[in-house]
Amino acid sequence: MITVNGGELAWEEGMTVQVVLDRMKYTSHLILVKVDGEVIPQKDFASAQVSDGAVVEAIHLVGGG
Amino acid sequence: MNPVELYKQMISSYPTGVANRLAESTVAIAGAGGLGTAVAVALARACVGRLIIADFDVVEAKNLNRQHYFFDQVGQVKVEALKENLERVNPWVEVNIHKVRVTRKNFVELFGEADIIVEAFDLADQKLMLIETAMMELPQTPLVVASGLGGYGNSEALCTQRSGKLHICGDLRTEADEKNPPMAPRVGVVAHLQANRVLEILLKGVGDEGGGTGEDGGAK
Numbered sequence: 435m436i437t438v439n440g441g442e443l444a445w446e447e448g449m450t451v452q453v454v455l456d457r458m459k460y461t462s463h464l465i466l467v468k469v470d471g472e473v474i475p476q477k478d479f480a481s482a483q484v485s486d487g488a489v490v491e492a493i494h495l496v497g498g499g
Numbered sequence: 500m501n502p503v504e505l506y507k508q509m510i511s512s513y514p515t516g517v518a519n520r521l522a523e524s525t526v527a528i529a530g531a532g533g534l535g536t537a538v539a540v541a542l543a544r545a546c547v548g549r550l551i552i553a554d555f556d557v558v559e560a561k562n563l564n565r566q567h568y569f570f571d572q573v574g575q576v577k578v579e580a581l582k583e584n585l586e587r588v589n590p591w592v593e594v595n596i597h598k599v600r601v602t603r604k605n606f607v608e609l610f611g612e613a614d615i616i617v618e619a620f621d622l623a624d625q626k627l628m629l630i631e632t633a634m635m636e637l638p639q640t641p642l643v644v645a646s647g648l649g650g651y652g653n654s655e656a657l658c659t660q661r662s663g664k665l666h667i668c669g670d671l672r673t674e675a676d677e678k679n680p681p682m683a684p685r686v687g688v689v690a691h692l693q694a695n696r697v698l699e700i701l702l703k704g705v706g707d708e709g710g711g712t713g714e715d716g717g718a719k
Contacts, residue, residue, distance in 0.1 A: 464623040466630055471663050473634035476627070491662055495630075495646045497623035498675025499534040499686070 506591035527613035535619030536567035537690030553597040618644035649679030668692035
């Protein structure tokens with residue numbers, strides 16, 4: 435089991451950040467992802483592994499300022 | 500009255516230690532638009548010692564509906580106009596300006612000396628670039644960003660959240676667009692949430708904790 439934005443999500447073998455976003459239906463490409471406190475750059479979403487028990491934060495950024 | 504005499508007047512109401520901590524602090528502001536100009540003015544008034552401000556743009560008439568420029572500055576380079584304004588607000592503050600687009604390549608050179616970096620861009624993909632770059636290149640530097648400030652009203656939804664070194668101000672969802680254009684009051688609230696969080700971070704450990712932090716001050 436992993437935690438995504440405070441809620442639970444079932445862990446899967448070989449789970450990557452992209453898979454987590456797909457399961458959560460986060461489709462925007464303007465998402466900041468942290469796994470266990472570390473920022474994962476967008477270019478690494480498809481390769482960065484998420485281990486069982488990981489704490490994931492996905493922050494959707496919107497424009498304006 | 501010279502700038503130092505002015506400074507002494509401006510800090511005359513501050514508790515012991517607060518003025519000194521702020522005077523030795525450097526805050527970088529990435530962007531000199533609605534957020535950046537408001538943050539810069541607030542921090543200059545609060546007597547933060549040094550501000551580093553970067554923006555590539557020029558003042559346009561439509562900017563005046565929320566950005567801290569004046570009518571006679573339309574056409575001027577933003578960072579130059581802002582520096583003039585800050586010098587009129589508080590000539591004691593050191594203001595370093597860079598008329599440049601912030602990128603991954605110049606990020607450390609521009610902001611490496613800052614104690615805190617404030618993100619004040621308008622485009623979401625630029626916000627993301629800044630956060631990713633900051634986390635990679637200057638992971639120990641607190642970063643105060645803004646997301647979700649469009650439209651008017653609903654101040655209740657505007658807040659400050661924290662994830663490690665990253666502090667996020669806004670409602671996290673209202674994009675500034677045709678339906679919810681950026682307007683001075685709401686942009687100002689978010690900019691001041693950012694500036695207030697900057698002070699909280701800078702003043703951590705100085706004397707009694709500031710009045711607004713309560714038991715669960717966000718920056719602790």
